[in-house]
Amino acid sequence: MPGLTEGTELVGEFTGSGYRVPPHLVHRFDGQVIHLPPLLYQATKLIAEHERTAEPEPAGKRRAKSGATQGGYAVMAKVAEELGKLSGRAFTAEHVAYLMDKKLAPLGITRYSDGSPPEIPKANSFLTLRFRKAVLSERATWFIAGLFAWLFTPLVLMAVVATVLVGEVWVFLSQDVGTAVATSMASPNSVLIVVTLTLTSSAFHECGHAAACRYGKVKPGVMGCGIYLVWPAFYTDVTNSYRLGRAGRLRTDLGGVYFNGIFVLALIAAYLNTHNPVILAAILFTNLEMAQQLLPTLRFDGYYIVSDLVGIPDLFKYIGPILKHAVLRKPADARLDALKRWPQIVVTVWVLTVLPALAVQLAIVLTRLPQWTASALDSTHNLADEALNNPHPVLGVASALLQIILLLLPLVGVLLICWQLLSSLLGFLIRRYVPEKTRAAFAARLTRRRRRAAFLTLALAASLALIAWALIPSPQPTTAHRPTRTTTPTPAPSPTHPHDTKPAPQDEAPRDTATGAPSEPSAAAPTERPGTSDKGQEKAESSPSPREPSAEPEPSAAEERPAAEEKPAKNEPEPEPSAEEQDCATLLGLSLGPLLCR
Structure with a gap:
């Protein structure tokens, strides 16, 4: 018996719509809302009314043309008669059977004309x-x-x-x-x-x-x-x-x-x-x-x-027509012509604003995904350590587990979105360039279980590759940067009491930093190293001044020997030569430093 699918409800005219001709809405059992033009909605409404009043008949007697039972054919004949009165056009039972089999049943609204249930399409x-x-x-x-x-x-x-x-x-x-x-x-x-x-x-x-x-x-x-x-x-x-x-x-x-x-x-x-x-x-x-x-x-x-x-209930389905019309300058799609003027403008602005914003957000997420993954894994490790050392183990573990889930869920979501976008792109390319016979033969061999296994395998491989990419340490430089020697002469000391004079300052030894950048050598202030005793300081204070002040003119920079070249202390390591000095000091295994490195 022809009729509506189980759970389908007729909503009625869509009031306040943005369409030139207001559509009529049908609520399917799975929550989907379907728009129907007035003629199809009237046919659906008449089918629902006559289904409630028709008497059920056993399936066995079928007509050759439509395949419907005698009772079903009578229902379609009544629907055709009343539909002709409402629309002013002539309809027959075969016309109604065509509408059911080609228009309504594929949408999951009605059964087929022979009473068989349709396969409900899923979003x-x-x-x-x-x-x-x-x-x-x-x-x-x-x-x-x-x-x-x-x-x-x-x-x-x-x-x-x-x-x-x-x-x-x-x-x-x-x-x-x-x-x-x-x-x-x-x-x-x-x-x-x-x-x-x-x-x-x-x-x-x-x-x-x-x-x-x-x-x-x-x-x-x-x-x-x-x-x-x-x-x-x-x-x-x-x-x-x-x-x-x-x-x-x-x-x-x-x-x-x-x-x-x-x-x-x-x-x-x-x-x-x-x-x-x-x-x-x-x-x-x-x-x-x-x-x-x-x-x-x-x-x-x-x-x-x-x-x-x-x-307009579904804005996403207008992304393609608007991009073709506004960006590619192609003729307007029939779906755009069905909209009123101001809703069409609003939807166009929405598409041209939201779509680039989503694309930029996705690009930012993809470029920073390795860094975020590494940070999330580090935070997960820290949270696990804190939970194990927490004096309240139950609350600590529950809180840490909740925070770990909140940290990892966005990463899983990004991977899932990327997978679905790639799957959609691959499906589009296959539909566009692969012949239909080849697609049908491949789909027949690839069962649903195999597709699911392939999906899980690829998803697992992508996740492991991403985690490995995030955990691989960045390459370190093979040679360390060393500070170059300075030949700036030590400035002449000011005239002070002989007992207040201090020895000439020496260059500060290079120290390793976290960023690998060398510290700036200083020739104007002495470096105080840890472990220097007070006796050493007293001895240094009692030593004679390098040069007593006099009224004679100060020697030039070329005549004065820089303090940096004085003999270093016993406990102070000899400063290592720079890369340039090493290159010029050794040639074919011979020590040529005194000749070439002056």
Whole structure:
């Protein structure tokens, strides 16, 4: 019997859309929202109505043309008759069977004309939430939303927003948030408390979306958790918000950030009572979460705000047409012509702004990935050592493990994104340049299990190569840099008492530094080395002056022998010759220093 697939719902006309002809929406059982033109939506609606009233028949009698049973053919004949009345055009049962088999069933909206279920296509975008697991049912979500729906009353909303703004200004202008964060991150107990409060804020964020849906008189779906890229994330099914107008959809999008602000107010109240720096750290991380959610790049709340503001549900599918039209100067795609003027401008600005920003961010991440990997591994080693030496082993290990996970998750996410981008590029090149018969033969031999094994092998190899690249030490120079000798003469001493005179200063011995740069030799001040006794100093003070002051003119620099050439002390090592002196001092194994190195 022809009909809708299980779980498919008809939403209706998309109000406040950015299309010239408003599309009609169909909500599939897997959460996907599909746009249909008016004719296909009317056909789908009639099929759903006649499916409920038709009597089931055993499958056995089939028609040669359409393959449908006698009851199914009767349903399609009635649908064709009523569709002709609504559209003003003539339709037959074969026309309806064609629409079902070629248009609706491939989208997963209806079954085929013979009653067989279609293979539901799955979204292959890596920007979607994966591994969803419902935690709260629709009934529980409806109950929780009812507890907080009154917070969207206009007077209450304005009062709460004003209070949040005042509290935020007071915290960041009068409190030392940076010191509080540094203090909190140094304690394992504080780290666990901050992470717990941040996760609680994220869960309360989802309650805001559900409460906004209930305030708009639509039913929210389940609440649960999943994986976005590689990060754990909470989610709330608010697909029914498409039944609302533009204002209702924007209220639903902003409901999560609004509830984050309410959570910040609760934290400020707790801080006023306790003055605990851990709460200030939690306030900072909650604000960072709010700022992240308002970004219009990935599928955060900011993306859906822009999407609902212009009335276009999926902005990413317009990246290709806009780049071809705006950058490559090709004729506008039919999908762009279907948009109104101002939504088309907004989407074009969004694509030309967000896409370069994402490309620059990805380039920065890839260039600094080895350095970040090495730093993350060093931090992991330090955290493990601190956890083992912590006087509270349970809390220390739990805190260290949590911080290690937070350190390594971004690295795994970057690797996964790079792998998916390379896979998409490789798939595009294969579809473009490899014949279809060759692709089909290769796909027949490469089973799903083998593809998964190949993927895991390549991912493991890439991870090991990256870790090895990060751990390989940088090459050290083979020859050390040595300071060159100076021939600057020692300045003449000023006339002083004979007992106050000191011996002529000597060059400071070169010292090894962490950066490999030699220290600057000094010819004006004596170097005091560790281990010199007081007797040695007294002996030096009692020695005669190198030269008594006289009224005669001072000798020239060429006549005066520099102090650097005096015979060094017994305990002082002889300064090593420079590379140039070594080259000129030895020729064919003969010592030619006195002749060549003057």
